Amino acid sequence: VGLATRRVRTALVARLGEAGFTALFSVVATAFFALLVRYYAAHRLDGDAGLALGGVLRWPLMALIVGGFALATASLVTYPESPMAILTHTVRPPRGLERVTRHPFFMGVALSALAHVPLATRLVGAVFQLGLATLAIAGAWHQDRKLVVLRGRPYEDYLAQTSAVPFAAIVAGRQRLVPQELPYVALAVTLVLALWLRFVHGSIFAHGGAWVIGGTLGVAAAAGLGSSLVARRRRGRAAPALVSRRQALAFAGATLLGYVGIVHEAVGSTLYPYGPAAFGGPLGWHAAGLSLVAAGVLIGAATLGLLRLPVVPIAALLSLVGAAFVALQALGHGDFHFFAFTMLVAGLLVAFSAHGPREHATG
Structure with a gap:
């Protein structure tokens, strides 16, 4: 809240711009929220x-x-x-x-x-x-x-x-x-x-509040993305609402892929403490998470026609990886890997939506 007070906000917007201030505010708010939730979860x-x-x-x-x-x-x-x-x-x-x-x-x-x-x-x-x-x-x-x-x-x-x-x-x-x-x-x-x-009330703050942190950040990101798309549509710029339905669905799937990567980085090791060892240590663990974030961003850009990528095979491969982790989690730990399942579904959504003839944009 302190960053958004009139005097501080005005100074920061003048130096960083509206988008820069929004990014800074989001990062600071996310960090403090995560620290607060983790502290409360521990005590x-x-x-x-x-x-x-x-x-x-x-x-x-x-x-x-x-x-x-x-x-x-x-x-x-x-x-x-x-x-x-x-x-x-x-x-x-x-x-x-x-x-x-x-x-x-x-x-x-x-x-x-x-x-x-x-x-x-x-x-x-x-x-x-x-x-x-x-x-x-x-x-x-x-x-x-x-x-x-x-x-x-x-x-x-x-x-x-x-x-x-x-x-x-x-x-x-x-x-x-x-x-x-x-x-x-x-x-x-x-x-x-x-x-x-x-x-599930008794376990909401389990794992250091990871579920609360991950869920809240995901919802906030979705709300922010929705606001951005509405603002762009109002300004008459190209936006997913003005492209084909297939592109919009594929972009949504790409966003989910990137979100899974962010969750992997933010709370993955808390939810699955044995995870980093399975990836050969912290380096492999973070490489996997950041690669998935990058894949989500690149696939999203490709679905909107901003760059050329073999979207369907990449998405299908990521879906198979998600399916493999769902199976490994179930067989090895008797648990359901929700985020791997999300990766599976998101990959399929991208693959099927990006495959086939594109519809013409409307609006």
Whole structure:
């Protein structure tokens, strides 16, 4: 948040440019988030007991957690079109979840975190969740101040029509709920995901919080990519939305391949501590991860016609490698290698999408 304060941000943008500042902010935020999660994961069972409320209050609090999680996660689907999206310079009228709260992600995180505080079994967990809620609320306030400066009167009008507190603008009569605008599919998917997370709740922060770090970074990267594509489309430049469906699918698969490589580098050795030895040591381990990142970038560029590569055989080979690791993990450790499976699926997606005649771009 400190990097994004007006004075610091202005100075950094002047020196680095908007894209450079965004990259710097992303790197710093990622590093601090990873360190925070890893520290909490290592100490989540230490110290004094929390309130651990039960009885009649437990179920309403759990419902609030699920609702907040669904609100925050579903908002990522509509984020690229929102006035808050990075690389966006226009302010459209509020729609969908923005009618409920103009900050569905921040408020969803805050609601879920605050509901966790009285349920936490350890004091350290209550403090962690309270800090997360505070950061979300402060982030929403700070973002409004920043966008008033950057967008001017259009964003001031947007503020007047909406509320940060969920449903406050609707209750006050400044806004109305339009059911047909709500992302029902995204909400349904996130509700299912929330139930699954409840089932694996005890192991969410296992492996040093690697699952939390990897999942969060992947979602953030997808949201950022979506915002970038929407911004490019609005400017009338070539973007995956303006190319063929086959190219768009192949590019999506290439992005997944690169993401698996990033996860391999970021948390792979934590999830699979025996992995580096299987690759002949750290050098082989990092060479594999960085090669997959590079492959994802190059294949993505090739699917968009920016360079020439034998995309289909490379993708098919990577898919076979993913299948091999899925089999080895299952046979050798009796476990399911999710990221190798993702690599398998992504490789197949690229191979089948890039194979055959290309459709003409539309739009």
